[in-house]
Amino acid sequence: MNTTKKVFQFYYTGFKNMTVGKTLWAIILIKLFIMFAILKPLFFPNLLSKNFDTAEQKSNYVFEQLTTTPKQ
Amino acid sequence: MTSMLLTSVVEWSRWQFALTAIFHWFFVPLTLGITFMLAIMETIYVKTGDEFWKKTAKFWMKVFGINFAIGVATGIILEFEFGTNWSNYSYFVGDIFGAPLAIEGILAFFMESTFIAIMFFGWNKLSKKTHLTATWLTAVGANISALWILVANGWMQYPAGMEFNPDTMRNEMVNFWEVLFSPVAINKFFHTVTSGYVLAAIVVMGISAWFMLKKRNIVFAKKSILIAAVFGIFGSAALIWTGDGSAYQVAQKQPMKLAAMEGLYEGKDKAGLIAVGVLTPGKEYDDSKDPYIFKIEIPRLLSFLSNRNFDSYVPGINDLVNGYEYVDKDGNKQAGLSFAEKRDRGRIANQALIDYKAAKDRGDNSSQAEALKLIDENFKYFGYAHLENPSSIIPNVPLTFYSFHVMVILGCYFVLLFIVVLWLLYKDKLHNKRWLLWLMVFTIPLVYLASQAGWIVAEVGRQPWVIQDLMPTVSAVSRIDAGAVQTTFILFFSLFTVLLIAELGIMFRQIKKGPEGVE
Numbered sequence: 001m002n003t004t005k006k007v008f009q010f011y012y013t014g015f016k017n018m019t020v021g022k023t024l025w026a027i028i029l030i031k032l033f034i035m036f037a038i039l040k041p042l043f044f045p046n047l048l049s050k051n052f053d054t055a056e057q058k059s060n061y062v063f064e065q066l067t068t069t070p071k072q
Numbered sequence: 073m074t075s076m077l078l079t080s081v082v083e084w085s086r087w088q089f090a091l092t093a094i095f096h097w098f099f100v101p102l103t104l105g106i107t108f109m110l111a112i113m114e115t116i117y118v119k120t121g122d123e124f125w126k127k128t129a130k131f132w133m134k135v136f137g138i139n140f141a142i143g144v145a146t147g148i149i150l151e152f153e154f155g156t157n158w159s160n161y162s163y164f165v166g167d168i169f170g171a172p173l174a175i176e177g178i179l180a181f182f183m184e185s186t187f188i189a190i191m192f193f194g195w196n197k198l199s200k201k202t203h204l205t206a207t208w209l210t211a212v213g214a215n216i217s218a219l220w221i222l223v224a225n226g227w228m229q230y231p232a233g234m235e236f237n238p239d240t241m242r243n244e245m246v247n248f249w250e251v252l253f254s255p256v257a258i259n260k261f262f263h264t265v266t267s268g269y270v271l272a273a274i275v276v277m278g279i280s281a282w283f284m285l286k287k288r289n290i291v292f293a294k295k296s297i298l299i300a301a302v303f304g305i306f307g308s309a310a311l312i313w314t315g316d317g318s319a320y321q322v323a324q325k326q327p328m329k330l331a332a333m334e335g336l337y338e339g340k341d342k343a344g345l346i347a348v349g350v351l352t353p354g355k356e357y358d359d360s361k362d363p364y365i366f367k368i369e370i371p372r373l374l375s376f377l378s379n380r381n382f383d384s385y386v387p388g389i390n391d392l393v394n395g396y397e398y399v400d401k402d403g404n405k406q407a408g409l410s411f412a413e414k415r416d417r418g419r420i421a422n423q424a425l426i427d428y429k430a431a432k433d434r435g436d437n438s439s440q441a442e443a444l445k446l447i448d449e450n451f452k453y454f455g456y457a458h459l460e461n462p463s464s465i466i467p468n469v470p471l472t473f474y475s476f477h478v479m480v481i482l483g484c485y486f487v488l489l490f491i492v493v494l495w496l497l498y499k500d501k502l503h504n505k506r507w508l509l510w511l512m513v514f515t516i517p518l519v520y521l522a523s524q525a526g527w528i529v530a531e532v533g534r535q536p537w538v539i540q541d542l543m544p545t546v547s548a549v550s551r552i553d554a555g556a557v558q559t560t561f562i563l564f565f566s567l568f569t570v571l572l573i574a575e576l577g578i579m580f581r582q583i584k585k586g587p588e589g590v591e
Contacts, residue, residue, distance in 0.1 A: 010189075010193060010194075010197065011189060011193065013193070014189065014192065014193025015193075017193075020134065020137075020138070020578065020582060021137065021141075021192070023578065024137065024138060024141035024142070024578070025141070027141060027142060027571070027574055028141055028144060028145070031145060031146075031567075031571065032145060034567065035145065035148060035149065035152075039149070039152065039560070039563070040152055043152075043156070043556070043559070043560050043563070044152035044153070044155065044156045044560075045155070045156060046155035046156070046159070047155060047156055047159040047550050047552070048155075048159050048162075048163055049155075055240070058163060059163075059239075059240050059241045059242075062160055062163045062164060062241045063241050063425070063429060065160050065547070065551070066160065066164070066241070066422075066425075066458075066543075066547055067422055067425060067426050
C-alpha cells in the first residue's frame with residue numbers, strides 16, 4: 001500500500017469509527033458554512049477592497065480618513 | 073452630528089469585537105493547558121505501561137476534543153471584523169498585523185489536520201512513542217499557534233520594529249525580530265498561555281471533584297486531581313512571574329493603563345499597591361474627591377513593580393494628563409509630557425502629513441523632505457492629533473481597576489486551592505471534604521471569570537488606543553452604518569450562545585458517562 005493510500009485509510013477509518021466526534025464534525029461544518037457562506041459574503045465585505053481597485057486609491061482614502069477624523 | 077454617528081459606530085464596533093473576543097476566549101485557554109496535562113498522563117502510560125493512564129488520558133482527550141471542535145474557527149470572525157469594521161486600522165498596520173495572523177492560520181491548519189488527527193485516530197495504529205510524540209506536538213503546537221496572535225496584540229500595545237511610510241499610509245515592518253521579541257509581546261505570550269494552564273488545571277480538578285462527590289471513578293478522579301494540582305502550582309508560579317513582567321512592561325510602556333489598574337490619580341514616590349479597594353463612584357480626573365472609599369494598601373510595592381525600585385516615582389492619571397516632573401534614582405530630573413504637549417506634536421505630524429502629500433502632488437521635493445522630517449520627529453504622538461479633550465486619554469477606570477483586582481485576587485485564591493488540595497491528597501483526606509469538593513466544582517466559572525478579566529484589563533485599560541499613541545479607536549473604525557453593526561452583533565450573540573449551549577450539553581453528557589474502564 002502506498003503512503004497516500006495509507007494516510008487516506010488512517011483518516012477514513014478514524015472518521016468512520018467516531019462516536020461523539022460525528023456530532024462535533026457536524027457542528028464544525030455548520031459553523032463554517034454559517035461563517036463563510038453567510039456571514040462573510042453578506043455582512044463582512046473587505047471594505048477597502050470592495051470600494052477601491054488600486055493601492056493608491058486605498059491609500060488616498062485612508063489618508064483622508066486619518067487626517068480629517070472628527071476629534072474625540 | 074457626524075461625531076455622534078461616529079461615536080455610535082465606534083461603540084457598537086467595540087462591543088461587537090469584545091463579544092466575539094470574549095466568546096472566542098471561552099474556548100482557547102482550556103486547549104492551551106489541558107493538552108499538556110493529557111500529554112503528561114500519556115507519558116506516564118508509555119513509561120509504566122499501565123492501561124489506567126491510557127484510559128485517563130483518553131477521557132481528558134475527549135473533553136479537549138469537544139472544547140476544540142466547538143471553539144475552532146471562532147477567532148476567524150475577528151478577522152472578518154478587521155476588514156469591515158476596522159478597515160482604517162487594517163490598512164494602517166499593513167503587514168505587521170497580517171504576517172503573524174497568516175503564520176498563525178497556516179500553523180493552526182497544519183497542526184490541526186495532522187497532530188490532532190494522529191492523537192485521536194492513532195491509538196492502536198501507531199507505536200506508543202509515535203502517538204505520544206503527536207500528543208506533545210499538539211500541546212506545543214496549540215501554544216505556538218497562540219504566540220502569533222499575541223505577538224500581533226503585543227505590537228498594538230507597544231508598536232516596535234516598524235516605520236511609517238507616508239507614501240502608502242502604512243506602517244512597514246523593518247525588523248521582524250523586534251516585533252516577535254518585543255518585551256511586551258513576550259510577557260503577554262507567556263502570561264496568557266500560563267493563565268491557560270491554571271484554567272485547565274482548575275477545570276480538570278473541578279470535573280474530577282464532581283466524580284468524587286458522586287462517589288464514582290474515585291481512583292481516576294484522585295490521580296487526575298494530583299496531576300492537575302501539581303500542573304496548576306507550576307502554572308501559577310509561571311503566571312505570577314510573567315504577570316510581574318507584564319505589569320513592569322505596562323508601567324514602562326502604558327503608564328495610563330497602570331494608573332487605571334490601580335485607580336491612581338496623583339503620582340507619588342514610594343507608591344503602594346492597592347490589595348483590595350473600593351473606588352469612589354463618579355470620580356473624575358479633575359475633581360478633588362478621594363479616589364477610594366476604602367482601600368488596603370501594600371506599602372511601596374507599586375513603585376517596586378513599576379520600576380524595580382521601592383522608592384521610585386509612579387505617575388498618576390492627573391500627571392499623565394497635565395505633565396509631571398520627578399527625580400530618578402540617579403538624582404536626575406525627568407519630565408513626562410502633558411496631554412496638550414503630545415496633542416500639539418500629534419497635530420504637527422498630522423499637518424506635516426497633509427503638507428507632504430500636497431508637496432508630492434506638485435513635485436516639490438524640498439517641501440516634501442521638510443514635511444517628512446517633521447513627520448519622523450513627531451510621529452510617535454500621531455494619534456493624539458485625533459483627540460481633543462484631556463479626558464479622552466483616560467480609560468474606563470472602574471472597569472480596569474475592578475477587573476485587575478478580580479484577576480489578581482482570584483489568582484491568589486487558585487494558588488491557595490492548589491496547595492490545600494495537594495495537602496489533603498497527601499494526607500488522603502480529600503474525599504471526606506465535601507465542601508472543598510463542591511468549592512472545586514464552583515471554582516470552574518471563577519477561573520473563566522479571572523481569565524476574561526485579564527483580557528478586560530489589557531484591552532479596556534489601553535483605551536483610547538488601538539495602536540498605542542499612534543491610532544485611537546475613533547480613527548481606526550470604518551465609516552459604516554451603526555445599524556449594520558448592531559445586526560451582526562445580535563447575529564453573533566445568537567450564534568455563539570448556541571455554540572456555547574451545544575458545547576456545554578455535549579460536554580456534560582460525556583462527563584456524566586465518565587472514563588471507560590477505570591475505577
